[in-house]
Amino acid sequence: GAVVSQHPSWVICKSGTSVKIECRSLDFQATTMFWYRQFPKQSLMLMATSNEGSKATYEQGVEKDKFLINHASLTLSTLTVTSAHPEDSSFYICSARVGGRPRGDTQYFGPGTRLTVL
Amino acid sequence: GQNIDQPTEMTATEGAIVQINCTYQTSGFNGLFWYQQHAGEAPTFLSYNVLDGLEEKGRFSSFLSRSKGYSYLLLKELQMKDSASYLCAVNDSWGKLQFGAGTQVVVTP
Numbered sequence: 001g002a003v004v005s006q007h008p009s010w011v012i013c014k015s016g017t018s019v020k021i022e023c024r025s026l027d028f029q030a031t032t033m034f035w036y037r038q039f040p041k042q043s044l045m046l047m048a049t050s051n052e053g054s055k056a057t058y059e060q061g062v063e064k065d066k067f068l069i070n071h072a073s074l075t076l077s078t079l080t081v082t083s084a085h086p087e088d089s090s091f092y093i094c095s096a097r098v099g100g101r102p103r104g105d106t107q108y109f110g111p112g113t114r115l116t117v118l
Numbered sequence: 119g120q121n122i123d124q125p126t127e128m129t130a131t132e133g134a135i136v137q138i139n140c141t142y143q144t145s146g147f148n149g150l151f152w153y154q155q156h157a158g159e160a161p162t163f164l165s166y167n168v169l170d171g172l173e174e175k176g177r178f179s180s181f182l183s184r185s186k187g188y189s190y191l192l193l194k195e196l197q198m199k200d201s202a203s204y205l206c207a208v209n210d211s212w213g214k215l216q217f218g219a220g221t222q223v224v225v226t227p
Contacts, residue, residue, distance in 0.1 A: 044215075114158075
């Protein structure tokens with residue numbers, strides 16, 4: 001149980017284009033999903049918290065107009081990188097948590113999406 | 119601010135034991151997680167501690183002391199496939215995971 005999928009697993013795009021990444025919880029309902037970014041040899045940095053049916057909460061320094069997050073259902077959240085630039089090239093990982101309580105709920109991670117912007 | 123410290127790299131031989139320490143200072147505490155991450159892949163859940171003490175799960179054990187802001191992950195009977203980055207993460211008051219930079223474990227024959 002607790003499987004999270006991401007699509008696509010990798011994407012290469014030209015500078016200025018937009019890229020959409022999907023995150024799905026396959027066998028459970030996730031009221032909360034998280035989006036992380038990881039640069040080479042660095043740890044995961046939380047970008048935003050996504051709650052079903054409400055606006056995402058962005059971490060300090062993350063541009064909400066550039067990284068659009070939609071959590072349309074209890075099993076799907078999407079991250080759209082708008083007008084991507086080479087510095088947006090990174091490993092994007094989502095996670096999903098069961099339930100709404102902040103205490104002690106394990107986050108299960110998707111396999112990640114490697115974005116390369118040329 | 120948030121501060122989670124763990125060593126950058128550790129090397130050990132196959133069959134040995136390695137202990138990865140993690141110290142933390144965070145705004146609130148609702149449990150500590152250890153994840154394993156192989157290069158180019160997403161993290162996989164290893165263990166979770168919310169109360170003081172030792173949690174054992176097969177070859178992996180994790181310990182927590184909340185008063186000391188300290189945890190360790192113990193890997194026993196090391197195998198080559200255990201070569202990976204090990205991430206210490208604290209669940210803060212808001213239910214967000216704050217990650218350490220990760221400890222790269224290198225297992226040698």
